[in-house]
Amino acid sequence: MKVSLNQKILSRNEECAQKNKAFFVEHGVLCLNFISSPGSGKTTTIARTIRDLKDKLKIGVIEGDIKTDTDAQKIRAAGADAIQIETRGACHLSAEQVYNAIKALDAETKDVVIIENVGNLVCPSAFDLGENSRVVMLSVPEGDDKPVKYPGTFAGAEVVLINKIDLMEHIEFNLERVLADIRVVNPNAKIFQVSAATGEGLDQWYEWLLKRAGRSDD
Amino acid sequence: MHETVVAESILKTILENARQTGAKPVSAIISCGQFNVLNDEVMSFAFETAAAGTFCEGMTLTVKHIPMRATCKQCKTTFEFDIYHPVCKQCESGEFDFEPDAPLLLEEIEFEENE
Numbered sequence: 001m002k003v004s005l006n007q008k009i010l011s012r013n014e015e016c017a018q019k020n021k022a023f024f025v026e027h028g029v030l031c032l033n034f035i036s037s038p039g040s041g042k043t044t045t046i047a048r049t050i051r052d053l054k055d056k057l058k059i060g061v062i063e064g065d066i067k068t069d070t071d072a073q074k075i076r077a078a079g080a081d082a083i084q085i086e087t088r089g090a091c092h093l094s095a096e097q098v099y100n101a102i103k104a105l106d107a108e109t110k111d112v113v114i115i116e117n118v119g120n121l122v123c124p125s126a127f128d129l130g131e132n133s134r135v136v137m138l139s140v141p142e143g144d145d146k147p148v149k150y151p152g153t154f155a156g157a158e159v160v161l162i163n164k165i166d167l168m169e170h171i172e173f174n175l176e177r178v179l180a181d182i183r184v185v186n187p188n189a190k191i192f193q194v195s196a197a198t199g200e201g202l203d204q205w206y207e208w209l210l211k212r213a214g215r216s217d218d
Numbered sequence: 219m220h221e222t223v224v225a226e227s228i229l230k231t232i233l234e235n236a237r238q239t240g241a242k243p244v245s246a247i248i249s250c251g252q253f254n255v256l257n258d259e260v261m262s263f264a265f266e267t268a269a270a271g272t273f274c275e276g277m278t279l280t281v282k283h284i285p286m287r288a289t290c291k292q293c294k295t296t297f298e299f300d301i302y303h304p305v306c307k308q309c310e311s312g313e314f315d316f317e318p319d320a321p322l323l324l325e326e327i328e329f330e331e332n333e
């Protein structure tokens with residue numbers, strides 16, 4: 001006997017993501033979901049953003065990591081509140097974990113909540129956290145074939161940050177190819193080339209962030 | 219990998235359905251799109267692990283991969299998208315819009331016949 005269901009598999013996560021989204025809309029908080037491979041520079045970029053925009057934006061951070069809270073400590077050292085979620089092996093954050101972290105963070109008092117997802121370019125993109133916007137980061141040493149290999153991740157991004165451009169002269173990295181491959185799956189993505197180490201290119205990212213959070217001067 | 223979460227989620231649904239029908243489930247079909255892709259081997263292993271010791275132990279799970287489709291802005295043809303050759307199959311135009319990617323679905327469960 002066959003039973004036809006056609007039922008969405010991750011529906012429980014989606015229901016919870018809707019709750020989170022409603023929360024962010026109600027409180028006028030911009031929530032960003034940062035996705036990248038481990039080591040691309042998410043924590044470095046978020047910490048630098050907090051320091052550079054400390055007079056303009058109140059940022060709170062939700063840190064997802066398989067183990068340890070070292071990233072949350074770095075964020076606190078940069079001057080922002082941070083909640084660490086240890087996923088204990090899971091390769092992505094779930095909407096439910098974020099729901100709990102929102103409460104612990106007093107997210108309604110922030111302008112922007114940044115979620116640093118678990119370092120992984122594939123799995124996190126399957127789990128809606130209720131964010132307003134996805135930021136996908138790719139760093140130069142990872143190579144220029146990532147957008148072709150993981151098109152789904154790049155297709156869902158509002159912003160793509162290409163980080164560690166300070167290393168471009170030392171590493172073979174076909175920037176034109178990367179830009180073209182991202183455009184194929186996501187013609188509207190805002191793509192910024194940055195170095196979280198030297199600060200190069202971050203102005204454009206800050207400009208976008210302030211505008212998206214409704215905090216730009218103009 | 220997130221196959222584990224998918225495995226636990228479908229196992230729960232299958233067990234609920236098995237309770238209602240009172241029959242033993244023998245196989246199930248799930249489907250996924252291209253932007254939410256599941257790895258076949260990892261998925262089978264994850265499901266086997268999750269099902270061990272339950273009413274679902276020994277079930278077979280099939281993953282159907284639904285291709286990504288796009289519609290050409292020039293000639294309006296809808297075609298199967300190929301990331302390595304991202305142009306319209308009809309007129310070779312590179313201008314197209316994606317159709318929504320297929321969601322992760324539990325399509326069907328097959329149960330043992332009760333005699």
Ligand SMILES: Nc1nc2c(ncn2[C@@H]2O[C@H](COP(=O)(O)OP(=O)(O)O)[C@@H](O)[C@H]2O)c(=O)[nH]1
Pocket residue numbers: 036037038039040041042043044045119163164165166167194195196197198
């Ligand atoms: N050269 C260079 N190194 C960077 C840059 N951004 C981050 N890193 C380094 O890359 C490593 C991983 O950074 P981290 O922010 O922890 O990456 P995450 O795993 O994505 O959070 C650290 O050693 C950083 O100092 C950059 O723009 N240029």
Ligand SMILES: [Mg+2]
Pocket residue numbers: 042043044071116
């Ligand atoms: Mg980090």
Ligand SMILES: [Zn+2]
Pocket residue numbers: 290291292293294295306307308309310311
């Ligand atoms: Zn065409």
